[in-house]
Amino acid sequence: MFVPGLGRGYLIIREREVIRESKLSLEKQTWGVNVVRECVEQIKDGMLGAGYICDDRTATILYLAEALQKPLLVEGPAGVGKTGIAQAFSRMKAVPLVRLQCYEGLDESKALYEWNYKRQLLHIQAVANRQADTHQVEQEIFSEQYLLRRPLLQAISSPTPTVLLIDEIDKVDFEFEAMLLELLSEFQMTIPEMGTIKASNIPYVFLTSNATRELSEALKRRCLYLYLDYPGIALEEQILRLKVPGISELLAEKVAAVAHRIRQVELKKPPSIAESIDWASALLQLGLDDLDADTTLETLNVFIKHREDMEKLERTIRSRQDLSFQTPPVTGYR
Secondary structure (H helix, E strand, O other): OOOOOOOHHHHHHHHHHHHHHHHHHHHHHHHHHHHHHHHHHHHHHHHHHOOOOOOHHHHHHHHHHHHHOOOEEEEOOOOOOHHHHHHHHHHHHOOOEEEEEOOOOOOHHHHOEEEOHHHHHHHHHHHHHHOOOHHHHHHHHOOHHHEEEOHHHHHHOOOOOOEEEEEOHHHOOHHHHHHHHHHHHHOEEEEOOOEEEEOOOOOEEEEEEOOOOOOOHHHHHOOEEEEOOOOOHHHHHHHHHHHOOOOOHHHHHHHHHHHHHHHOOOOOOOOOHHHHHHHHHHHHHOOOOOOOHHHHHHOHHHHOOOHHHHHHHHHHHHHHOOOOOOOOOOOOOO
8 A cells, every 4th residue: 555755665664564573473472372381281280299180171270360369269069179179289389278167157256366355354454453554455455466366367467378278168158258358359358456467478269169059249259260060980080090099990990980870860969079089999998899780789888878869779770780870661561
């Protein structure tokens, strides 16, 4: 295209510069993508070394949580490795794990901080006869030495990086969730008597949920999200071989396949990965290297924990004499 006042030579030079800049930009993007992929692979290898197998999706979200300094909310059925991912990440990073186990009725005195009332009372009694200044006494009894740090404050005020695990967050109420918002967004906590304590080393924060109730949107907005479901047969086989030393390939394959098929049956509580690991360990302890219908019936109570589920599976196995767990065929005329 001709532009009045500009020579043709200038336009050619400018066009070459634009092409060169585009190539450089593309090379930078490619380099950046390769670096990220390398980081994700390093996380996969590091987590494997810490005893946890994760796929590309899980490793990517772990990379992003660290890079963006965002809490990670891990949701899924019980026993699929939600707590384990935080524990393995702690081992991989070689940093302490601070764990807050949630339960119904948990309040900030058990989660955040509490004043050592007995020591405060003793101090007040000790200075009662000295006519000390009231303001000075208040400053003394609401100081660091009388503060009992609970898990949340412990992680925030740690002089070194930590992994903070808030386990089973769905067991607490919405008021407790609201208390967490300042920590999850600003990595700080406010104590009325002392002011705001801001993290000098931002912790790696993991929240887990069994999805027994819906979490607030305010909490979800402050987190990255990962859903962990029951693994496929191939992945569960790898997990069994990692977690059960000495297990044969055949037994790991059989346990993974049967556990997968059992989860397809409508049960009150399908067996978790943790329970399939226990089952494989029990079979190994019994000196077994294969799995058939009789062996499954004998060891059913290792990985099935509800009587109704056990009776249903027993009926299915006995009626078919195999481990397909399909509904027995209907015979005869209608």
